[in-house]
Amino acid sequence: MRYAGIVLMAGAVTGAGWYGAGIIRMKLEVLLLFRRMISHLKDRILYGNDPLPEALLHVGTWFEHQQIGRLKEPGKLLVRIAERMDKEHTAIFREIWEEEVKAMIKKTPMAEGDLRNLLEIGENLGYADRVMQERMIAFYLERVEASIDAMRTETETKTKLYRSLGAAAGLFLIVVLI
Amino acid sequence: MPIIQSGKLHHHIKKQNLRIQELSAADKTAAGSFFFLKRSVINLSLSHILEVEEDRTMRTVEKIWEMIGQSGKNIEEIRVRAGRPVLIRREGKEEQMEFEADPAMIRELLAMISHHSLYAFEDEMRQGFLTITGGHRIGIAGKAVLEEKEIRSLKEISALNIRISHSCRGCADRIISGLYKQGELLNTLFVSPPGAGKTTMLREVIRLVSDGNTFGKGATVSVVDERSELASCYRGVQQIDLGMRTDVMDGCPKALGMLMMIRSMSPEVMAVDEIGTMEDLEALRDVMKCGCKILATVHGADVEDLKKKRVLREMAEEKMFERYVVLKRIPSPGTVDGIYDGEMQRLKGDWA
Numbered sequence: 001m002r003y004a005g006i007v008l009m010a011g012a013v014t015g016a017g018w019y020g021a022g023i024i025r026m027k028l029e030v031l032l033l034f035r036r037m038i039s040h041l042k043d044r045i046l047y048g049n050d051p052l053p054e055a056l057l058h059v060g061t062w063f064e065h066q067q068i069g070r071l072k073e074p075g076k077l078l079v080r081i082a083e084r085m086d087k088e089h090t091a092i093f094r095e096i097w098e099e100e101v102k103a104m105i106k107k108t109p110m111a112e113g114d115l116r117n118l119l120e121i122g123e124n125l126g127y128a129d130r131v132m133q134e135r136m137i138a139f140y141l142e143r144v145e146a147s148i149d150a151m152r153t154e155t156e157t158k159t160k161l162y163r164s165l166g167a168a169a170g171l172f173l174i175v176v177l178i
Numbered sequence: 179m180p181i182i183q184s185g186k187l188h189h190h191i192k193k194q195n196l197r198i199q200e201l202s203a204a205d206k207t208a209a210g211s212f213f214f215l216k217r218s219v220i221n222l223s224l225s226h227i228l229e230v231e232e233d234r235t236m237r238t239v240e241k242i243w244e245m246i247g248q249s250g251k252n253i254e255e256i257r258v259r260a261g262r263p264v265l266i267r268r269e270g271k272e273e274q275m276e277f278e279a280d281p282a283m284i285r286e287l288l289a290m291i292s293h294h295s296l297y298a299f300e301d302e303m304r305q306g307f308l309t310i311t312g313g314h315r316i317g318i319a320g321k322a323v324l325e326e327k328e329i330r331s332l333k334e335i336s337a338l339n340i341r342i343s344h345s346c347r348g349c350a351d352r353i354i355s356g357l358y359k360q361g362e363l364l365n366t367l368f369v370s371p372p373g374a375g376k377t378t379m380l381r382e383v384i385r386l387v388s389d390g391n392t393f394g395k396g397a398t399v400s401v402v403d404e405r406s407e408l409a410s411c412y413r414g415v416q417q418i419d420l421g422m423r424t425d426v427m428d429g430c431p432k433a434l435g436m437l438m439m440i441r442s443m444s445p446e447v448m449a450v451d452e453i454g455t456m457e458d459l460e461a462l463r464d465v466m467k468c469g470c471k472i473l474a475t476v477h478g479a480d481v482e483d484l485k486k487k488r489v490l491r492e493m494a495e496e497k498m499f500e501r502y503v504v505l506k507r508i509p510s511p512g513t514v515d516g517i518y519d520g521e522m523q524r525l526k527g528d529w530a
Contacts, residue, residue: 050295052293052294052298053293053294053295090239090243126296127294
């Protein structure tokens with residue numbers, strides 16, 4: 001009984017390390033996904049000349065069906081925003097965007113800076129002409145790119161660190177408790 | 179007097195056309211302190227005042243939006259001008275609303291009616307109007323931004339003219355007999371001044387021709403809807419019933435669209451709104467060569483008016499159209515003034 005308890009505790013600590021590493025990896029995957037989604041959105045806006053609800057619905061549905069698990073959330077976010085824009089004609093777009101992004105963040109991990117960038121793009125999306133849309137999306141993608149670069153190097157080391165720490169802490173527990 | 183109308187600060191904010199989101203934190207604090215010192219009795223924060231102001235704007239915008247959706251209430255036109263009361267034309271009579279428009283309100287209204295996608299209407303805005311879901315046309319006036327003598331866009335939009343689209347089932351019943359000869363549809367041009375109901379009449383005739391009626395069997399109709407006004411397509415679906423045998427080319431220039439439809443959809447009837455350019459005339463000639471019948475509209479006070487315009491005079495001389503239906507606004511839009519044959523001779527009959 002005692003040994004079983006020790007093994008379970010050690011397993012839990014090791015698992016926590018792996019979970020932490022998973023969260024970091026997930027943050028990177030979410031960011032990569034947003035980069036692809038916003039690039040598609042840019043194409044729909046600039047070359048398809050789609051109104052915002054139509055563009056959001058199209059891109060959101062596409063990415064929702066392509067992904068699995070928690071990575072479905074970014075696609076769902078765009079679909080929900082498009083649906084609300086259709087239903088709530090008199091609502092302000094940036095408010096819908098902000099509310100939905102904040103609701104999504106509860107289910108999807110994202111760094112604070114990336115969340116801020118995402119909220120900022122909602123303040124300007126749909127405003128003014130096509131040139132402005134292009135510049136604003138390009139600016140967002142630039143910042144996402146920088147964030148991805150920083151995160152890539154960080155993820156590699158941090159993932160290893162979290163996993164090793166988890167495993168080491170588990171072993172340490174076993175040693176101490178036995 | 180409401181608090182919102184009592185302070186100088188409010189006027190400053192209104193004059194500058196500022197919104198909460200556009201103010202920096204320092205601005206808010208400075209302006210808030212100023213307001214507090216000058217009017218310490220009314221202990222209200224600046225953000226609260228601005229929110230009240232924003233709420234008022236949004237309520238007005240919502241009210242106008244509701245009116246746009248109430249096409250059943252006989253509203254024909256809503257005029258929104260910055261700094262002036264909103265005017266409504268209902269059944270030919272003008273009504274003045276209790277609220278005034280301002281630039282912020284016009285901006286919000288435009289954002290709302292364009293589904294927060296003004297960029298998607300850039301080409302239309304260059305022409306001074308945009309057509310929204312439901313076929314309503316929004317005329318725009320503001321400051322033109324020029325680029326090499328061409329209008330690039332409009333900014334500082336100061337006035338909107340919202341023309342509410344109506345579908346009026348049955349309005350063409352009384353004229354449809356005049357548009358057929360021995361079961362065959364005749365090339366028809368609808369002539370009227372703006373706002374007299376020629377687009378509404380054209381829609382109804384398209385539906386009757388497409389579905390079939392007492393005077394002729396159903397025919398395949400191709401509609402080239404350059405301004406999305408006839409079928410009001412939204413995400414590819416017609417918002418207005420144009421009949422079961424009708425195909426719509428949406429948002430395409432008329433001349434180009436007519437030739438495309440001839441090649442792709444083999445129509446028996448071609449319908450277009452507001453013709454008048456040389457390209458239109460050339461395209462209509464091609465359409466007629468293919469044995470296709472034409473339904474079209476044009477701006478004009480009467481048939482004599484057509485002779486004053488070069489392109490339309492050419493059409494009349496060629497006897498391109500076999501029927502001219504002239505509409506007038508008085509006593510109400512859609513009133514048929516008369517139907518004329520290809521020689522521009524008035525046909526006998528009670529069409530009104």
